[in-house]
Amino acid sequence: MIEVKDLRKQFGKVTALDGLSFSAPEGQITGLLGPNGAGKTTCLRTIYGLLKPDSGQAFIDGIDAGQQPLEARRNIGIFPDKFGLYERLTAREQVAYFAALHGLAGEAGDQATEAALQRLDMLEIADRRATGFSQGQRMKVALAQAIVHSPKHLILDEPSRGLDVMSTRILRDLLRELRAQGTSILFSSHVMQEVAALCDQVVVVAKGKVAAQGTTQELCELTGETALEEAFVKIIGTDEGIAA
Numbered sequence: 001m002i003e004v005k006d007l008r009k010q011f012g013k014v015t016a017l018d019g020l021s022f023s024a025p026e027g028q029i030t031g032l033l034g035p036n037g038a039g040k041t042t043c044l045r046t047i048y049g050l051l052k053p054d055s056g057q058a059f060i061d062g063i064d065a066g067q068q069p070l071e072a073r074r075n076i077g078i079f080p081d082k083f084g085l086y087e088r089l090t091a092r093e094q095v096a097y098f099a100a101l102h103g104l105a106g107e108a109g110d111q112a113t114e115a116a117l118q119r120l121d122m123l124e125i126a127d128r129r130a131t132g133f134s135q136g137q138r139m140k141v142a143l144a145q146a147i148v149h150s151p152k153h154l155i156l157d158e159p160s161r162g163l164d165v166m167s168t169r170i171l172r173d174l175l176r177e178l179r180a181q182g183t184s185i186l187f188s189s190h191v192m193q194e195v196a197a198l199c200d201q202v203v204v205v206a207k208g209k210v211a212a213q214g215t216t217q218e219l220c221e222l223t224g225e226t227a228l229e230e231a232f233v234k235i236i237g238t239d240e241g242i243a244a
Contacts, residue, residue, distance in 0.1 A: 018208035136167035
Protein backbone atom coordinates (compact mmCIF):
# COMPACT_ATOMS: atom_id res chain seq x y z
CA MET A 1 0.00 0.00 0.00
CA ILE A 2 1.07 3.57 -0.71
CA GLU A 3 0.21 5.95 2.11
CA VAL A 4 0.54 9.73 2.22
CA LYS A 5 0.17 11.43 5.58
CA ASP A 6 -0.11 15.19 6.04
CA LEU A 7 2.37 16.09 3.29
CA ARG A 8 3.33 19.77 3.18
CA LYS A 9 5.64 21.45 0.69
CA GLN A 10 6.34 25.11 0.10
CA PHE A 11 8.21 26.65 -2.84
CA GLY A 12 8.95 30.19 -1.75
CA LYS A 13 5.56 31.79 -1.19
CA VAL A 14 3.73 29.06 -3.12
CA THR A 15 2.12 26.24 -1.15
CA ALA A 16 2.27 23.12 -3.31
CA LEU A 17 1.10 20.61 -0.70
CA ASP A 18 -1.04 21.63 2.26
CA GLY A 19 -1.60 18.64 4.52
CA LEU A 20 -2.27 16.10 1.77
CA SER A 21 -3.32 12.65 3.04
CA PHE A 22 -4.67 9.57 1.22
CA SER A 23 -3.85 5.90 0.55
CA ALA A 24 -3.58 3.76 -2.58
CA PRO A 25 -4.42 0.13 -1.68
CA GLU A 26 -3.00 -2.95 -3.37
CA GLY A 27 -4.99 -4.37 -6.26
CA GLN A 28 -6.59 -1.01 -7.02
CA ILE A 29 -6.03 1.89 -9.38
CA THR A 30 -6.09 5.20 -7.55
CA GLY A 31 -6.33 8.38 -9.59
CA LEU A 32 -5.14 11.81 -8.51
CA LEU A 33 -7.43 14.22 -10.31
CA GLY A 34 -6.93 17.95 -10.18
CA PRO A 35 -6.35 21.13 -12.17
CA ASN A 36 -2.88 22.25 -13.21
CA GLY A 37 -0.97 23.49 -10.17
CA ALA A 38 -3.03 21.43 -7.71
CA GLY A 39 0.03 19.60 -6.38
CA LYS A 40 -0.30 16.24 -8.14
CA THR A 41 3.21 16.05 -9.58
CA THR A 42 4.76 17.44 -6.41
CA CYS A 43 2.99 14.71 -4.46
CA LEU A 44 4.22 11.93 -6.76
CA ARG A 45 7.79 13.22 -6.78
CA THR A 46 7.71 13.31 -3.00
CA ILE A 47 6.51 9.70 -2.81
CA TYR A 48 9.35 8.39 -4.96
CA GLY A 49 11.97 10.59 -3.35
CA LEU A 50 12.78 13.30 -5.87
CA LEU A 51 11.47 15.94 -3.49
CA LYS A 52 11.70 16.15 0.28
CA PRO A 53 8.55 17.38 2.02
CA ASP A 54 8.71 20.20 4.55
CA SER A 55 6.68 17.93 6.83
CA GLY A 56 4.56 14.80 6.64
CA GLN A 57 5.43 11.35 5.40
CA ALA A 58 4.99 9.02 2.45
CA PHE A 59 5.07 5.27 3.08
CA ILE A 60 5.59 2.35 0.69
CA ASP A 61 4.45 -0.82 2.48
CA GLY A 62 5.22 0.87 5.77
CA ILE A 63 8.67 2.07 4.67
CA ASP A 64 9.14 5.81 5.13
CA ALA A 65 10.24 7.06 1.70
CA GLY A 66 11.86 10.10 3.28
CA GLN A 67 13.93 8.09 5.75
CA GLN A 68 14.68 5.02 3.61
CA PRO A 69 14.37 6.23 -0.01
CA LEU A 70 16.41 3.45 -1.65
CA GLU A 71 14.53 0.73 0.21
CA ALA A 72 11.20 2.31 -0.72
CA ARG A 73 12.12 2.63 -4.40
CA ARG A 74 12.90 -1.07 -4.71
CA ASN A 75 9.16 -1.74 -4.59
CA ILE A 76 8.13 1.06 -6.96
CA GLY A 77 7.95 1.36 -10.73
CA ILE A 78 8.05 4.98 -11.91
CA PHE A 79 6.51 6.23 -15.14
CA PRO A 80 7.53 9.92 -15.33
CA ASP A 81 5.65 12.84 -16.82
CA LYS A 82 8.24 13.09 -19.61
CA PHE A 83 9.65 10.09 -21.46
CA GLY A 84 13.32 11.03 -21.12
CA LEU A 85 15.33 8.39 -22.97
CA TYR A 86 19.00 7.94 -23.78
CA GLU A 87 18.84 8.61 -27.50
CA ARG A 88 21.97 6.61 -28.38
CA LEU A 89 20.82 3.47 -26.60
CA THR A 90 18.50 0.86 -28.05
CA ALA A 91 15.19 0.08 -26.41
CA ARG A 92 16.65 -3.19 -25.10
CA GLU A 93 19.67 -1.39 -23.63
CA GLN A 94 17.45 1.18 -21.93
CA VAL A 95 15.30 -1.47 -20.26
CA ALA A 96 18.32 -3.60 -19.32
CA TYR A 97 19.92 -0.57 -17.68
CA PHE A 98 16.89 -0.09 -15.44
CA ALA A 99 16.85 -3.79 -14.64
CA ALA A 100 20.47 -3.46 -13.49
CA LEU A 101 19.60 -0.43 -11.36
CA HIS A 102 17.16 -2.65 -9.50
CA GLY A 103 19.76 -5.35 -8.92
CA LEU A 104 18.89 -7.61 -11.85
CA ALA A 105 22.19 -8.43 -13.52
CA GLY A 106 23.47 -11.20 -15.78
CA GLU A 107 20.97 -13.86 -16.81
CA ALA A 108 18.30 -12.56 -14.41
CA GLY A 109 18.56 -9.11 -15.98
CA ASP A 110 18.43 -10.52 -19.50
CA GLN A 111 15.34 -12.58 -18.68
CA ALA A 112 13.55 -9.65 -17.01
CA THR A 113 14.37 -7.37 -19.94
CA GLU A 114 13.13 -9.88 -22.50
CA ALA A 115 9.94 -10.45 -20.53
CA ALA A 116 9.19 -6.71 -20.37
CA LEU A 117 9.87 -6.27 -24.11
CA GLN A 118 7.58 -9.16 -24.98
CA ARG A 119 4.86 -8.03 -22.61
CA LEU A 120 4.65 -4.68 -24.39
CA ASP A 121 5.07 -6.16 -27.89
CA MET A 122 8.36 -4.29 -28.41
CA LEU A 123 10.50 -6.91 -30.12
CA GLU A 124 10.37 -5.10 -33.48
CA ILE A 125 11.93 -1.97 -31.97
CA ALA A 126 14.00 -3.66 -29.26
CA ASP A 127 17.34 -3.23 -31.03
CA ARG A 128 16.70 0.20 -32.54
CA ARG A 129 18.20 3.34 -31.03
CA ALA A 130 15.68 5.65 -29.38
CA THR A 131 16.44 8.50 -31.76
CA GLY A 132 13.39 8.95 -33.96
CA PHE A 133 11.02 6.92 -31.81
CA SER A 134 7.38 8.00 -31.96
CA GLN A 135 5.63 9.14 -28.81
CA GLY A 136 3.93 5.75 -28.52
CA GLN A 137 7.23 3.90 -28.87
CA ARG A 138 8.84 6.14 -26.25
CA MET A 139 5.91 5.42 -23.94
CA LYS A 140 6.48 1.68 -24.33
CA VAL A 141 10.16 2.03 -23.42
CA ALA A 142 9.35 4.14 -20.37
CA LEU A 143 6.69 1.68 -19.29
CA ALA A 144 9.00 -1.31 -19.79
CA GLN A 145 11.60 0.46 -17.64
CA ALA A 146 8.97 0.93 -14.93
CA ILE A 147 7.85 -2.71 -14.80
CA VAL A 148 11.06 -4.62 -15.60
CA HIS A 149 11.70 -5.43 -11.92
CA SER A 150 8.08 -6.52 -11.29
CA PRO A 151 7.33 -3.81 -8.72
CA LYS A 152 4.49 -4.12 -6.21
CA HIS A 153 3.57 -0.48 -6.81
CA LEU A 154 3.41 1.61 -9.97
CA ILE A 155 3.35 5.41 -10.02
CA LEU A 156 2.48 7.26 -13.23
CA ASP A 157 2.37 11.00 -13.89
CA GLU A 158 -0.19 11.87 -16.59
CA PRO A 159 0.63 8.65 -18.49
CA SER A 160 -1.52 9.17 -21.58
CA ARG A 161 -0.38 12.71 -22.35
CA GLY A 162 0.35 13.01 -26.07
CA LEU A 163 -0.48 9.39 -26.86
CA ASP A 164 -2.60 8.23 -29.79
CA VAL A 165 -5.62 5.98 -29.36
CA MET A 166 -3.77 2.68 -29.85
CA SER A 167 -0.95 3.59 -27.45
CA THR A 168 -3.52 4.67 -24.86
CA ARG A 169 -5.31 1.32 -25.21
CA ILE A 170 -2.03 -0.58 -24.68
CA LEU A 171 -1.38 1.45 -21.54
CA ARG A 172 -4.87 0.92 -20.15
CA ASP A 173 -4.81 -2.82 -20.84
CA LEU A 174 -1.49 -3.20 -19.02
CA LEU A 175 -2.71 -1.22 -16.01
CA ARG A 176 -5.79 -3.43 -15.74
CA GLU A 177 -3.60 -6.53 -16.01
CA LEU A 178 -1.28 -5.29 -13.27
CA ARG A 179 -4.23 -4.41 -11.05
CA ALA A 180 -5.57 -7.94 -11.43
CA GLN A 181 -2.18 -9.21 -10.24
CA GLY A 182 -2.45 -7.16 -7.05
CA THR A 183 -0.30 -4.19 -7.99
CA SER A 184 -1.05 -0.88 -6.29
CA ILE A 185 -1.31 1.72 -9.06
CA LEU A 186 -1.32 5.47 -8.47
CA PHE A 187 -1.51 7.93 -11.33
CA SER A 188 -2.21 11.59 -11.84
CA SER A 189 -4.39 12.97 -14.59
CA HIS A 190 -6.76 15.73 -15.56
CA VAL A 191 -8.42 13.64 -18.28
CA MET A 192 -11.88 12.75 -16.98
CA GLN A 193 -12.52 9.88 -19.39
CA GLU A 194 -9.25 8.20 -18.43
CA VAL A 195 -9.97 8.46 -14.72
CA ALA A 196 -13.57 7.27 -15.07
CA ALA A 197 -12.52 4.31 -17.24
CA LEU A 198 -9.68 3.07 -15.04
CA CYS A 199 -9.91 4.13 -11.42
CA ASP A 200 -11.30 2.18 -8.49
CA GLN A 201 -11.05 5.34 -6.41
CA VAL A 202 -10.46 8.98 -7.23
CA VAL A 203 -8.68 11.52 -5.04
CA VAL A 204 -9.59 15.05 -6.10
CA VAL A 205 -6.74 17.42 -5.25
CA ALA A 206 -7.10 21.19 -5.14
CA LYS A 207 -4.72 23.75 -3.65
CA GLY A 208 -2.47 21.04 -2.31
CA LYS A 209 -5.07 19.16 -0.29
CA VAL A 210 -7.76 16.53 -0.75
CA ALA A 211 -11.02 18.18 -1.78
CA ALA A 212 -12.96 14.90 -2.15
CA GLN A 213 -12.34 11.18 -2.38
CA GLY A 214 -14.34 8.15 -3.51
CA THR A 215 -15.40 6.14 -6.54
CA THR A 216 -16.62 7.93 -9.63
CA GLN A 217 -20.18 7.04 -8.68
CA GLU A 218 -19.71 8.25 -5.11
CA LEU A 219 -18.33 11.60 -6.27
CA CYS A 220 -21.27 12.02 -8.64
CA GLU A 221 -23.76 11.15 -5.89
CA LEU A 222 -21.97 13.48 -3.48
CA THR A 223 -22.36 16.44 -5.83
CA GLY A 224 -25.71 15.53 -7.34
CA GLU A 225 -24.21 15.20 -10.82
CA THR A 226 -24.34 12.37 -13.36
CA ALA A 227 -20.91 12.85 -14.96
CA LEU A 228 -17.48 12.94 -13.33
CA GLU A 229 -16.51 16.13 -15.16
CA GLU A 230 -19.46 18.03 -13.72
CA ALA A 231 -18.82 16.58 -10.27
CA PHE A 232 -15.18 17.61 -10.50
CA VAL A 233 -16.03 21.18 -11.47
CA LYS A 234 -18.45 21.45 -8.58
CA ILE A 235 -15.90 20.04 -6.11
CA ILE A 236 -12.99 22.27 -7.03
CA GLY A 237 -15.33 25.22 -7.32
CA THR A 238 -15.84 25.19 -3.56
CA ASP A 239 -13.30 26.87 -1.36
CA GLU A 240 -13.33 24.24 1.35
CA GLY A 241 -13.86 21.10 -0.76
CA ILE A 242 -16.05 18.16 0.15
CA ALA A 243 -14.95 15.27 2.32
CA ALA A 244 -16.25 11.98 0.96
